[in-house]
Structure formats: structure tokens, C-alpha cells
Amino acid sequence: MKFAGMRDQQLLRYNRQILLPQIDIIGQQKLLDSTVMIVGIGGLGSPVAMYLAAMGVGHLVLVDHDVVEISNLQRQIIYDTESLGQAKVIAAQKKLQTLNPEIRISPFQNQFESLNIEQMKAVDLLIDCSDNFTTRFAINAACVQNNIPLVSGAAIRLSGQIVVFINQKNTPCYRCLYPDSEQEAETCTENGVLAPLVGVIGSMQAIEAVKVLLSIGKPLYGKLLLFEAQSMQWRKINLSKDPACPVCSLPGQR
Amino acid sequence: MMTIKVKFFASLREEVERSEVDLKPQGEMTVAQVWALACQDMPLPEHILSAVNLEYVSADTAVKDGDEVAFFPPVTGG
Numbered sequence: 001m002k003f004a005g006m007r008d009q010q011l012l013r014y015n016r017q018i019l020l021p022q023i024d025i026i027g028q029q030k031l032l033d034s035t036v037m038i039v040g041i042g043g044l045g046s047p048v049a050m051y052l053a054a055m056g057v058g059h060l061v062l063v064d065h066d067v068v069e070i071s072n073l074q075r076q077i078i079y080d081t082e083s084l085g086q087a088k089v090i091a092a093q094k095k096l097q098t099l100n101p102e103i104r105i106s107p108f109q110n111q112f113e114s115l116n117i118e119q120m121k122a123v124d125l126l127i128d129c130s131d132n133f134t135t136r137f138a139i140n141a142a143c144v145q146n147n148i149p150l151v152s153g154a155a156i157r158l159s160g161q162i163v164v165f166i167n168q169k170n171t172p173c174y175r176c177l178y179p180d181s182e183q184e185a186e187t188c189t190e191n192g193v194l195a196p197l198v199g200v201i202g203s204m205q206a207i208e209a210v211k212v213l214l215s216i217g218k219p220l221y222g223k224l225l226l227f228e229a230q231s232m233q234w235r236k237i238n239l240s241k242d243p244a245c246p247v248c249s250l251p252g253q254r
Numbered sequence: 255m256m257t258i259k260v261k262f263f264a265s266l267r268e269e270v271e272r273s274e275v276d277l278k279p280q281g282e283m284t285v286a287q288v289w290a291l292a293c294q295d296m297p298l299p300e301h302i303l304s305a306v307n308l309e310y311v312s313a314d315t316a317v318k319d320g321d322e323v324a325f326f327p328p329v330t331g332g
């Protein structure tokens with residue numbers, strides 16, 4: 001009964017996390033039964049996708065419209081030199097299936113904005129690893145609408161941020177935090193980014209994803225964690241819901 | 255006289271050329287006034303977020319003696 005469903009090979013593959021009382025067989029089975037969408041398979045998306053695949057998250061949906069360029073390889077560790085010119089989601093799928101052939105990967109070589117609602121239906125959790133405001137606002141709106149927990153990460157230069165949003169009455173959404181301005185975002189293309197920084201933030205997104213999926217501990221619900229690599233300082237800011245937020249506050253509550 | 259610790263995060267560190275500063279203002283101040291005092295009267299840009307004692311607040315929030323005021327920009331790189 002205890003090992004119901006999982007084969008010996010799987011028990012071996014996932015042994016070191018099944019040993020954790022917070023995960024155990026039950027948690028592992030839950031991971032195998034989970035669908036996680038990762039938007040943006042770049043610096044953050046690389047470690048996120050690789051850790052979740054290695055851990056046996058049963059279905060990963062990868063969304064990225066780009067192809068692999070040589071300037072990506074400094075930090076987007078899911079790719080190698082042979083991936084140059086390939087669609088990111090296809091190159092990433094190949095790598096992830098080598099890492100763990102037991103899971104399912106669904107690649108979408110599209111902008112997130114062009115996905116339809118059907119593709120969101122089965123998603124248990126979304127991880128935002130995108131690089132622009134437009135996509136981040138679209139992801140936030142879709143997650144609020146479909147009640148999908150959202151693990152949001154961002155990194156540039158030597159600074160990173162991570163926050164988890166869940167659609168509950170008193171917790172904020174991404175839009176509560178940032179006005180939907182046309183303001184130009186800083187990009188890694190123009191500003192540069194320290195490679196291991198995206199590894200740190202991406203790995204923390206993967207940690208938060210597992211915590212949310214398995215209800216372990218206290219995920220960063222409505223808490224923004226700021227990281228400065230230069231001074232190795234962390235700050236955890238308690239966010240609050242904007243009662244006038246057009247995305248998450250019901251008209252009656254305004 | 256009161257003491258207020260001001261911290262700048264991410265790109266603000268380069269923009270204001272410091273990561274933190276201690277202010278000793280004479281009277282009551284709002285978060286926006288703290289920014290102005292710390293940044294040579296530069297107005298607080300609209301997209302900059304602020305927190306007092308690790309709680310996200312609006313720019314018109316009053317600041318007390320001993321408070322830590324943090325300013326941080328949105329980051330989108332991925």
C-alpha cells in the first residue's frame with residue numbers, strides 16, 4: 001500500500017527527496033501528478049525547469065517564443081552550444097527528457113499572450129520567468145482569473161526579486177504592486193546580469209513551487225523577497241492588497 | 255531629532271549612488287519627503303516602491319523615529 005503506484009526505479013530516482021518527511025511518498029506522487037507551466041525559458045527558467053524535471057514534476061508546460069542565441073549561453077544553462085538557433089522550448093524539452101524521461105513536456109513556441117484559456121485549465125501552478133512587464137501583467141491576470149498560484153521571479157545586474165501570489169481575499173496580486181504603466185522595463189540585453197544570480201533566484205522559485213504544490217511550510221504569499229548579490233543582503237517586504245486593483249479586487253469591494 | 259535609516263535596492267543603488275544613508279530630520283516626514291531629503295530634492299519616481307519597517311506602504315505614509323525606509327524599483331529581467 002505504501003508504495004502504491006510508484007515503481008522501484010522511481011523510488012530510487014526520487015529517494016533523496018522521498019526521505020524528507022515534508023515530501024515522502026505521498027508528496028512525490030503529488031509532484032508526479034502535477035502540471036506546472038513555466039513562462040520564459042531563459043536565465044530563471046533554466047534552473048526552474050531543470051530542478052522541477054529532475055524532481056519528477058509530472059508535466060511541465062514550457063512557453064517561450066525565442067530561439068537560442070549565443071549571448072544566452074552565459075547564464076541559460078539548460079542550453080548548450082549545439083542548441084544555437086533552435087527554438088528554446090524544443091532545445092529545453094530535449095534536455096529535460098534526457099534528464100528525466102519519465103515526465104511529460106509540452107512545448108509552446110509562443111508568446112504567453114497568445115495562449116488560449118484551454119491551455120491554462122490543467123495548470124496547477126505557474127512560474128513567471130519572463131523578461132517584460134507586458135507578459136508579467138498578462139500572466140498575473142490569467143492566474144487571478146483561473147485561480148492559479150503564481151511564483152514570480154526577476155533578476156537583473158546583481159539584484160533579484162521573488163514573490164508568490166495566490167488568489168485569496170487579503171493577499172495582493174502582481175498588479176496591486178505595479179501600475180500597468182507603459183514604462184520601459186530594464187532588460188538584461190541592455191543592463192547585463194550576473195549568471196549565478198539567475199541561478200539563485202530561479203532555484204528559489206523552484207523551492208517555492210514545490211512548497212506551494214505540496215503545502216510545505218510558508219511560501220512567500222504576498223511577500224516580496226529582495227536580494228542584493230553585491231552585499232549578500234536579503235529583505236522580505238510584506239505586500240498589501242490594493243483595494244482598487246482592477247485585476248484582483250472585485251467591483252463590489254472597491 | 256530623529257534618525258531614519260534609508261535603503262536603496264537594485265538599480266536605485268547606481269541611480270542615487272548609494273545603497274543606504276542615515277537621515278536625521280527635524281520633524282515629521284512622509285516617505286516621499288524622506289526620498290527627497292536623501293536624494294537632493296529629486297522627486298520620487300512614480301514606479302518606485304517603498305516599504306517602512308519591511309511593510310509595503312504608499313509614499314504619503316508618515317515615518318517615525320527609528321524607522322527603516324526601503325526604496326526598490328520593479329525588476330523584470332528573466
Ligand SMILES: [Zn+2]
Pocket residue numbers: 172173174175176177242245246247248249
Ligand atoms: Zn491586485
